[in-house]
Amino acid sequence: MSEEVKNPNYWKSLGELARNEEYEKFVEREFPENATELNDEVSRRSFLRVMGASIALAGFAACRRPVQKILPYSDMPEEVTPGKPLFYASAMPFQDALTGIVVENHEGRPTKIEGNELHPASRGNTSIFGQAAILNMYDPDRSRYVRKDGERSSVNAFTDFCGDHFSDTAQNIAFVSEANSSPTYNRLKDQALARFSNARWITYEPFGEDNALEGTNIAFGQRLRTFNQFDSADVIVAFDDDFLNPAAAKNSEENTRRFTDGRHIESPEDGMSRFYAIESTFSITGSNADNRLRIKSSDIEPFIYALAAELSDSVSGLSAFSGISNKYSDHEWIPVLAEELLENRENSILTVGREHKPSLHAAVAAMNLALGNAGQTVSYHQVPHLDENNSREALVNLTEDLNAGRIDTVVLVGTNPAFTAPADLNFADALSGAGQVIHLSDYYDETSSLAQWHLNRAHFLEAWGDGSSYTGTRSVIQPQIEPLYSGISEIEFLNTILTGEQRDGYELVRETWQSYYTSDFESGWKQALHDGVAAEEEFPTVSVTLSDNFSSAAGDFATGSEASEGMELVIRPDSTVFDGRFANNGWLQELPKPMTKITWDNVALMSKKTADQLDVTAAGLGEAEVEVVAITVDGTTVEMPAWVQPGHADNSITITVGYGREGIGRVANKTGVDTYPLRTTSNMLYASDISVEKTGKTYEIACTQDHNTMEGRSLLRHATLQEYRDDPNFSSYESSYNAEMPGVAYAEETTGDSDPLSIFDAIDEQEYPADEPQWGMSIDLNACTGCGVCTIACTAENNIPVIGKREVSRGREMHWIRNDRYFDGDVNNPKALHQPVPCMHCELAPCEQVCPVAATTHSDDGMNQMTYNRCIGTRYCANNCPYKVRRFNFFNYTKEFLTEGDDPEIVQMAMNPEVTIRFRGVMEKCTYCVQRVNRAKIETKIETDGETKKPADGSVETACQQACPADAIYFGDLTDPESEVVKTKKNNRNYLLLEELNTRPRTSYLSKIRNPNPKLA
Structure with missing residues (x-):
């Protein structure tokens, strides 16, 4: 060698x-x-x-314990041995994908979260968000009480209000919620839509899978969830898809395990998968690629169509792409990828980032089907809790109705659109057009301050609940401790709105699960609690075929797909604070970001060539005073520090959201820069032809890349x-x-x-006892x-x-x-x-x-x-x-x-x-x-x-x-x-x-x- x-x-x-x-x-x-x-x-x-x-x-x-008088157990519980922890199965919700966990519990207080080996989504492992969840629960900055018009109130007062206010079942009500896979939650959702004749329900996630669902609808005529079995593929091609990153994939733990299983090698005779990454930003996933191509995010579209055109002569079902010619048709990667994919039919996977256009997801789905991957390495699942309508379009329509005064009551469940909604909607201003605004949330946040009623939400370790994994495995969420601040869960909140009465989450969940164990409920219920997972089947898989109108639709969106040649801005969730919901978590703030090793800040990432064009000095040291640039998109300007990222695409700048928050907690407050103002309904993933200028200012970045x-x-x-x-x-x-x-x-x-x-x-090696x-x-x-x-x-x-x-x-x-x-x-x-x-x-x-x-x-x-x-x-x-x-x-x-x-x-x-x-x-x-x-x-x-x-x-x-x-x-x-x-x-x-x-x-x-x-x- x-x-x-x-x-x-x-x-x-x-x-x-x-x-x-x-x-x-x-x-x-x-x-x-x-x-x-x-x-x-x-x-x-x-x-x-x-x-x-x-x-x-x-x-x-907490380096010393305060001197306090305590009382011993008068009757020792049988299962408790002081100093010996107990472990309970539960599950952690993240968006609408539940991950099985096991919680370590010391005398009634949870102290550590691990993965549940019996749960298919975790197999005993966790993500950074799962490990850090324990700190979120103990955060004293969480909201501690109910507020009415900003003043302290109570759950009882809110219950009385609901009994009176929601007696008018004909009022125009808009429910806006986070994604949630809970069967109990969705049962109450259906009851609410049935009870209130003029109600609508919008599920809004700043970074959700709506585009991916629309893509399968274009390709197969129905909204389906795509599941990639990376361990079964010999060739993987990812287009701007950071599927190993928990901030970019709901099921990153399972993706990671399957991906590495396919690359496990014990001897030179073993084989391993080959992974191609085509992306703009150097991601965790791209860093694990065998071959990586850096191109702008806007160039992903013509690249995919050029590959589809190359494949169209050899496989059926891609005739709509035949003859397409664009800037990537003669790229050296196109014939190589096509050859690899054709040689590995039924053993390959193509995937595209979930924020890309529905048309790209449709094209990738069609290629997977044409190559025989569908049903082999890629499966498609019907997910019953997903809305049939496009949630972002629904949010736009709701904003128009709010501005017109057509909404009587807005009920917001967990979500924070005043901070995360596209900037051009001005959602915070639109809320003032509603008669009543009710908000359930973890913190008294940007949306809570605009609501007449704010309810403090219980952490998932404090409340009963349930839900499904990414592919549909059901679990019960068991509380590990009484709510520290007397918060209520989502299902208790919805039940109070529906009935005007308070009801325990335990009863609500058991009521839902009665339908799952009709013959011997108690036995099935106890087994599900013990194992942390139900044994029933997952979401049903679907055998897919191309829809009748796919060819015409594909021909329309593939024609003339050329990217802008100017400077481009890419907007992504942050790898540690996600969309901002984890911004007050000190463990995550201090965790160095995987590729930059920056802590406590977000930056504008760019290539060395782009930095030279902008005359921006490259940042290199851990004690970095870096230059600040002004980024302008459609007349809106945000100033933030510039950071040179080796391997980044040229003429492209990547920023992350979730920072620059105010008033929610001492860790999050004024940490980093709020970049949501640059994200609009037309620029959810990237914006073209932006303006970038030096400001003459500098900013200190805490970066660990040169430490130690x-x-x-x-x-x-x-x-x-x-x-x-x-x-x-x-x-x-x-x-x-x-x-x-x-x-x-x-x-x-x-x-x-x-x-x-x-x-x-002169020092002898230590001798060890044989029994140790x-x-x-x-x-x-x-x-x-x-x-x-x-x-x-x-x-x-x-x-x-x-x-x-x-x-x-x-x-x-x-x-x-x-x-x-x-x-x-x-x-x-x-x-x-x-x-x-x-x-x-x-x-x-x-x-x-x-x-x-x-x-x-x-x-x-x-x-x-x-x-x-x-x-x-x-x-x-x-x-x-x-x-x-x-x-x-x-x-x-x-x-x-x-x-x-x-x-x-x-x-x-x-x-x-x-x-x-x-x-x-x-x-x-x-x-x-x-x-x-x-x-x-x-x-x-x-x-x-x-x-x-x-x-x-x-x-x-x-x-x-x-x-x-x-x-x-x-x-x-x-x-x-x-x-x-x-x-x-x-x-x-x-x-x-x-x-x-x-x-x-x-x-x-x-x-x-x-x-x-x-x-x-």
């Missing part, structure tokens, strides 16, 4: 690629500038007010599938030393002149997609503090596992690779040798431990760690937070009681979730009557491992030759980071393999 393949030129940022003087100064500092002290004008208390509750809830501000850099050393190894077959041992360190895992039973060590030199020659397990980890880079859920899961499990934008910009982020993103190749069109980096748990740990107080030591089961109350904060260990995985806790805000008037009880309830809360001045790092390890060892010892304390393989999962939807992380006992982690470490793709240092880490990696088409390499 060539030297270039063995040691590729990876780079994390433009600064590192340029290696300019500023960058060299940045990386040469032992600690980031100003990292040793807080020396700005912001006081601790004012900083706390800015950061708010989420810092405290994440572990920043390892200065160009080869840390991530990858090859093509063919290169792997030519050299199966390309990942190996060139040494006679077998580094599968030193210090354990199966390691076969040899000596020789090429053995790695130890920097601790020896823990190790392996991370498969071929599976890792870079989604970041491991970081959030670790944060939730280990009470890791959120520190805020200012501190992140100084390099003080506290995440115990970071997700490095590397680029490889040319700045305009690089490949991207992801690598999670936790503590390596080295056998010959450099940190242990330099600690003057022995705060970092080795355990009998081989883990590198931190004794917090022994640490005196010298930070010698962090300086001596070649992997840069140790974090120093600079601050302790306990006293200041508890005197700010918030609820210390709620703050403490969010904590995992099995993990120590660290105080100021100590070093912390990944512990391999030692609390989970010890729990399993104790349980094993009890179950075996003391014969062994080695848990069975798979009985211990770290938080990052359990959450990962790609199943990229393996953890287990290295003394068990049959364990999964040992098997992965014996794979010829296994390698150690900085193996030449001979620190002998217990965490290793499986190198990345791509399968590019050599004709496009």
Whole structure:
């Protein structure tokens, strides 16, 4: 293998690629500038007010328990053992797709969410939104009470109002709601439409699947949900579809698992799918592509039609596209893709982003049908709860009627259109034309402030409910705790409007489920609660054929589809705060975005070439003062910081929504820029011919991409599938030393002149007791997609503090596992690779040798431990760690937070009681979730009557491992030759980071393999 393949030129940022003087100064500092002290004008208390509750809830501000009198159980519940958590099956709603979860519960308070292994949508995994949901529930900034005309009221008062106001069943009522798959919710919806003769129901999501549904209607004559079975496909082609991103796909967990299953490889003889991505913005999904083409979003349309025209001569059903000629007809990718797709009939998938035009979804559906993929790799489902009408058109019509004064009452369920509706509708102003506005929501938000009645909504962990997965698997949502702020659920809210009475959600859900278990209801009900999933069939699949009028329709919309040649603006949901509903979540705000590593802000992404055209200086360093640009669309201007994204399409700028909010919470307030004003009914995905100008202003961005850099050393190894077959041992360190895992039973060590030199020659390797397990980890880079859920899961499990934008910009982020993103190749069109980096748990740990107080030591089961109350904060260990995985806790805000008037009880309830809360001045790092390890060892010892304390393989999962939807992380006992982690470490793709240092880490990696088409390499 060539030297270039063995040691590729990876780079994390433009600064590192340029290696300019500023960058060299940045990386040469032992600690980031100003990292040793807080020396700005912001006081601790004012900083706390800015950061708010989420810092405290994440572990920043509860370092001591307040002294309180408590009462013991007088009658101990049978199922409760103090200190031992209980686990309950439930489900998490996201838009209208439910994901099965299991909630860890400590003495009546939920502390952690995991995936439900029995649920087909999760199979035990979660997304970043699932992991962060626990923090949303404990957010003190959530709405705490009912309001009438802005003043505090009560549920009883609202109930009395409903009994009187809704007695007029002939009034014009408009219900506007979020998407919801709940059978109970939709039963009440049907009852409302039946009771109120002049009622209408609009389901509005800022980023929904309406275009995709309209596309299947054009192609097949009915609105169907498309489900892609990526594990069954040999060739995947994605057109601007970020299907691995939870912000862009409701079922991202299942997509990720299926996608990585189709690319799982254990030996050079194995095959794997080939994935093509055609997109404008460098997305998570695009970063995992074998071949990626960057084009403008407006160019996706002519590209798809050019491909359909190329296929039309070889397959039936695409005659409407025959003869089409446009700017992409002669593109080098078109014949290559056509050849691949024709060679893999019935084993390929084409997919397009859900925000693209219905006509594009129709064209893609027709191509999947023509290639034989429909019914094989792609299925189509009838979804009973979906509206038959276009929701965006319905919202436009409602706005017109509001402005004309034709609506008596507007009932808004969860949705926030005053913030998220297309700007040209001026929905906030239109609401003033209604007689009554009633709003149920989590926060007293932009829409709530315009309503006569605001009802505070209960979190899904506080209320009974139900729903269906993306493909229709039903589940019951079980509450884990009484509503913290006496909120009510959606179904309780609708029932009160219908009946003028209060009724418990438990009764409403059971009433719905009576029809599912007619013979033995109680048995079926209890089984559904226990398993978290009902065993009934999913949404019915449909055998599809092209509709009679498809050809004429396709001919019309495919003719003359040429994109604008001017500058283009692409508008997307944010990868961490989505459409703004998660903006007050500190864990998500501080999670570095997968491709830019920016935290706490949204930016205007552009290519290096576009930045040069605009004379915008490329941003490169973590402490980035970047230039601000003014973006104008149809006379509306928004100013926001510019950020150069390698691999972005030229003449295109991408922005995300969800930021710049006011008055909903201290974390979200004035964080980032509100970009919804640039999104209109005609520009829902992209706007053409925009104006972009420099403002002369600068703005500080907190970006982690250059933090903890390892200065160009080869840390991530990858090859093509063919290169792997030519050299199966390309990942190996060139040494006679077998580094599968030193210090354990199966390691076969040899000596020789090429053995790695130890920097601790005088130190003997530790001897371990024979009865102790020896823990190790392996991370498969071929599976890792870079989604970041491991970081959030670790944060939730280990009470890791959120520190805020200012501190992140100084390099003080506290995440115990970071997700490095590397680029490889040319700045305009690089490949991207992801690598999670936790503590390596080295056998010959450099940190242990330099600690003057022995705060970092080795355990009998081989883990590198931190004794917090022994640490005196010298930070010698962090300086001596070649992997840069140790974090120093600079601050302790306990006293200041508890005197700010918030609820210390709620703050403490969010904590995992099995993990120590660290105080100021100590070093912390990944512990391999030692609390989970010890729990399993104790349980094993009890179950075996003391014969062994080695848990069975798979009985211990770290938080990052359990959450990962790609199943990229393996953890287990290295003394068990049959364990999964040992098997992965014996794979010829296994390698150690900085193996030449001979620190002998217990965490290793499986190198990345791509399968590019050599004709496009």
